[in-house]
Amino acid sequence: MLSKSCVYALRSIVYIGHHATVEHKLGIKEIADELDLPVHFLSKILQRLVKHNIVQSVKGPHGGFFLNDKSKETNLLSIIDVIDGLAFFTNCGLGLKECSETHPCPLHDDFKIYRDGLYFLFSEKKISDLITKIEAGNAFIRNLPQY
Amino acid sequence: MLSKSCVYALRSIVYIGHHATVEHKLGIKEIADELDLPVHFLSKILQRLVKHNIVQSVKGPHGGFFLNDKSKETNLLSIIDVIDGLAFFTNCGLGLKECSETHPCPLHDDFKIYRDGLYFLFSEKKISDLITKIEAGNAFIRNLPQY
DNA sequence: TAAATAAAAGATATTTAGGTCTTTTATTCT
DNA sequence: AGAATAAAAGACCTAAATATCTTTTATTTA
DSSP states (O other): OOOHHHHHHHHHHHHHHHHOOSSSOBOHHHHHHHHTOOHHHHHHHHHHHHHTTSSEEEOSTTOEEEOOHHHHTOBHHHHHHHHTOSHHHHSOTTOOTTOOSSSOOTTHHHHHHHHHHHHHHHHHOBHHHHHHHHHTTOSBTTBOOOO | OOOHHHHHHHHHHHHHHHHOOSSSOBOHHHHHHHHTOOHHHHHHHHHHHHHTTSSEEEOSTTOEEEOOHHHHTOBHHHHHHHHTOSHHHHSOTTOOTTOOSSSOOTTHHHHHHHHHHHHHHHHHOBHHHHHHHHHTTOSBTTBOOOO
């Protein structure tokens, strides 16, 4: 559903939001190492997010990536929009051009429930919400299950 | 969510099930023309479905594709399984390996609702159900909206 | 049984997503 | 100002999905 680029984006933003501050920015290498992602590929992804002001960055010594307060309140849909676009949430489940709300395909009404549900979920959920969950013990990088 | 191959598969099965009979089979060219799909690409897809006995085919003069009664009752999930696999319905929404039911990622519980919903939808819905809908006037190839 | 037909199978090409490497630019610190 | 640092940008490479073309096999009919 979401491309690799997109889940890499979500994971790295959450990681940056959780661990970086303006005083202590995170370098691309650090992030890629921790999340086990290809450095240069992630670099491209973060570039795009910086351009859209979803992630903040500073070049040079002690530079790196961080999130300002506003960025932490970014909803997941905005990130998906930047990386993958919103085609999934608008296109017909059977890929039919002739399918619409007024002239729905045989799958439309049923499919729409979940497609719209995901749209709602991604537009409600913010980066800060995910960070809160991680702090509460949910699975993430290095948040290993406690038995 | 579903690959092009997969929606092509679904659309062509529905079309075959709707228009072909054992007496009057449909040739690959006819199908591809009607559904506006690349002939040889569709051919490959139908081959796989024939191998899995989801579509029936006969070679030679008056040969072509059709669906037997059992095939018409195939659920959509079986088709998705053959073409795309079921990874979408089992994998974590954030692509995390460490995410599980007992140690869920920050998105898991919310995402699961829709992912499982789609799984249920696709396992309930049969080809015959879609054909019934088309006969009732739902959007499909050549089923143009009536104003 | 030979010719015609149509799917199956194989080989190859194109496009897109994913990934790597190198050079440039901005910033900091000495 | 010059060296060091780290992101940005650009060029390039690889693998997978999508698409096309050609040959083979099975079937029918004359």
